[in-house]
Amino acid sequence: MITIENADKALKDYYLDAVSAQLNDGISPFFSAIEKNTDNVFGKDVKMAVVRGTSGNILAGAEDGDLPEAYRNRYLSICVPLKNLYGTIEISDKAMRASRDNSGAFVNLVNAEMDGLIASAKQNFQRMLFGDGSGKLCSVISKTSDKVYQVDNAKEFFAGMTVDVYPASAATQNDSYGLVVTSVDVANSSVTFNVAVTDDLTGGAMYPHGSKDNELCGLSAIFDGDTLYGYDKSEEPYFKPCAFDANKTLTEEKLTDVLDYLEEHFNSKANMIICSYKTRKKIAALIANNRRVVNSTDARTGFGVVTVNDVPVYADKYCPDDRILFINTDDFSLNQLCDWEWLEDESGKILKQIPGKAAYGATLVKYAELICKKPCAQAKLYNF
Numbered sequence: 001m002i003t004i005e006n007a008d009k010a011l012k013d014y015y016l017d018a019v020s021a022q023l024n025d026g027i028s029p030f031f032s033a034i035e036k037n038t039d040n041v042f043g044k045d046v047k048m049a050v051v052r053g054t055s056g057n058i059l060a061g062a063e064d065g066d067l068p069e070a071y072r073n074r075y076l077s078i079c080v081p082l083k084n085l086y087g088t089i090e091i092s093d094k095a096m097r098a099s100r101d102n103s104g105a106f107v108n109l110v111n112a113e114m115d116g117l118i119a120s121a122k123q124n125f126q127r128m129l130f131g132d133g134s135g136k137l138c139s140v141i142s143k144t145s146d147k148v149y150q151v152d153n154a155k156e157f158f159a160g161m162t163v164d165v166y167p168a169s170a171a172t173q174n175d176s177y178g179l180v181v182t183s184v185d186v187a188n189s190s191v192t193f194n195v196a197v198t199d200d201l202t203g204g205a206m207y208p209h210g211s212k213d214n215e216l217c218g219l220s221a222i223f224d225g226d227t228l229y230g231y232d233k234s235e236e237p238y239f240k241p242c243a244f245d246a247n248k249t250l251t252e253e254k255l256t257d258v259l260d261y262l263e264e265h266f267n268s269k270a271n272m273i274i275c276s277y278k279t280r281k282k283i284a285a286l287i288a289n290n291r292r293v294v295n296s297t298d299a300r301t302g303f304g305v306v307t308v309n310d311v312p313v314y315a316d317k318y319c320p321d322d323r324i325l326f327i328n329t330d331d332f333s334l335n336q337l338c339d340w341e342w343l344e345d346e347s348g349k350i351l352k353q354i355p356g357k358a359a360y361g362a363t364l365v366k367y368a369e370l371i372c373k374k375p376c377a378q379a380k381l382y383n384f
Contacts, residue, residue: 002099002106004360007091008351011342011362015114019364020340022118023087028126029314030219030274033329034370038336041082046335046369048078052238076238078229080369082337083216087121087364089113091351096360117364120160124208127156129370130318132220135211140165140204141189146196147182150189151206156318157184157191164212168203176201178209216370219274219325223380229371239375246384252286255308258326258379268377270326273313279324280306280315282384326379336368 025032040048052074061068091113099105128135138151157163158181165176180194191206208215217229223241226233233240242261246254255273262268275283284306306313311326319325342350343363351360372378 002096002101002103004096004349004351007096007106007110008349010110011350015110016340016342019114019118023121023125023340027122028129028316029312030272030316030327030329030332031126031129031334033272034332034334035330036334036336036339038338040333040335040371041337044081044367046078046080046082046371048335048371048373049075050078050238050373052076052236076231076236078371078373080217080229080371082335082367082369083214085125085216085366085368086343087117087340088361089117090354090359090361093353093358093360121364123158126316127318128216129218130220130316130320131215131218132225133215133217134213135207135215137163137206137208140201140206142202143197143200144190146198147193148190149193149197149201151191152189154184154186154189154191157181159183162209163206164209165197165199165201165204165206166212167199167201176204216368218370222372222375222378223323223325228375237376241375241377242379244379244381246381248383250282250286250384252308254381254384255283255286255324258381259309259311262326262328262377262379266374266377268328268331268374270311270328270379272327272329273308273311274316274319274325274327275313275323276319276321277315277317278321279319279384280313283308283313283324322382324381324384326381328374328377331374331377332370332372334368335371336366338367340364340366 024036040046089110091109095109096106099109137156138153141150141152143149161181163179163181165179167176176197176199179197181191182194183192185191222228223243228239231239242258244254244258244261259270262270273283287306287308341364343365344350345352350362352362353359354361
């Protein structure tokens with residue numbers, strides 16, 4: 001017989017490892033390549049010291065000359081709070097009772113919930129890796145109908161997503177929070193909500209529900225923001241990535257020039273190039289005549305690749321069309337307090353009744369932050 005107790009035990013003993021493995025695999029080539037560790041987590045923060053420049057102590061000298069001075073480093077300290085990442089499932093009491101005497105039905109019920117959780121979590125995690133930490137999905141351009149709004153970027157949405165819309169005015173507008181996206185028209189940059197919205201949202205911004213300013217510090221924060229990890233990029237160039245203007249023309253030479261610059265000036269070899277699908281097609285066309293389009297699978301990330309100077313070019317749907325990113329994944333790490341775990345109450349229970357509802361819920365948690373240890377050794381090519 002299926003009870004809350006043995007259902008709880010099944011989530012702990014059988015589902016956690018499988019769910020964690022799926023949430024840590026296949027999200028994106030970038031995520032697959034970076035290190036995941038707990039080494040630099042202290043309490044609620046990630047704390048890390050990085051070296052900003054050196055004065056070498058390996059020098060040539062006379063036999064009876066003075067020895068070189070001790071090795072000197074200029075350290076910079078990174079200290080940022082861990083972000084709170086959650087994933088929830090919900091099983092109605094009615095469904096639990098209906099499958100009480102049928103373990104197969106219960107397994108199918110939980111599997112369906114887990115599949116939905118994993119699919120949603122993967123998309124959101126992949127999106128966060130390219131965000132700036134604010135969680136902003138888009139800006140609202142105009143109202144098409146009571147339920148349909150035109151936005152400046154619709155490709156970061158998926159049907160079933162719950163969002164909050166913060167209006168341009170400072171006034172609180174209650175019916176623009178917790179909206180469910182029922183359909184997305186990427187071609188026409190519009191989203192449709194489940195209910196009519198009476199507030200004027202024009203000029204506002206959309207965020208995943210409850211996530212505003214709480215997401216991972218992704219690649220947009222590294223490449224676009226004025227500050228990073230509390231440092232002003234204009235005052236501390238170590239935290240400012242390289243940026244190259246393509247002057248509206250994309251060539252293979254410009255791609256290789258960026259790779260050469262990083263190696264020559266920062267002693268850094270980019271091992272991954274990331275762009276949108278549209279841009280990857282342009283890159284593939286550039287190098288097709290030289291027959292260096294490689295339709296193989298990278299053993300490290302498990303994704304098919306195209307290469308430039310043997311550096312794989314990956315397409316990611318959340319990478320904007322206006323940039324090509326040159327990344328050394330060795331400089332990145334996902335620092336986490338723990339891997340995905342179930343949130344338990346004081347008695348160790350996972351499944352708990354949702355207040356005011358005839359349903360039970362369980363929540364997966366991970367506390368983590370994405371860190372780039374050497375931002376200045378990453379590069380962006382734009383205006384192509």
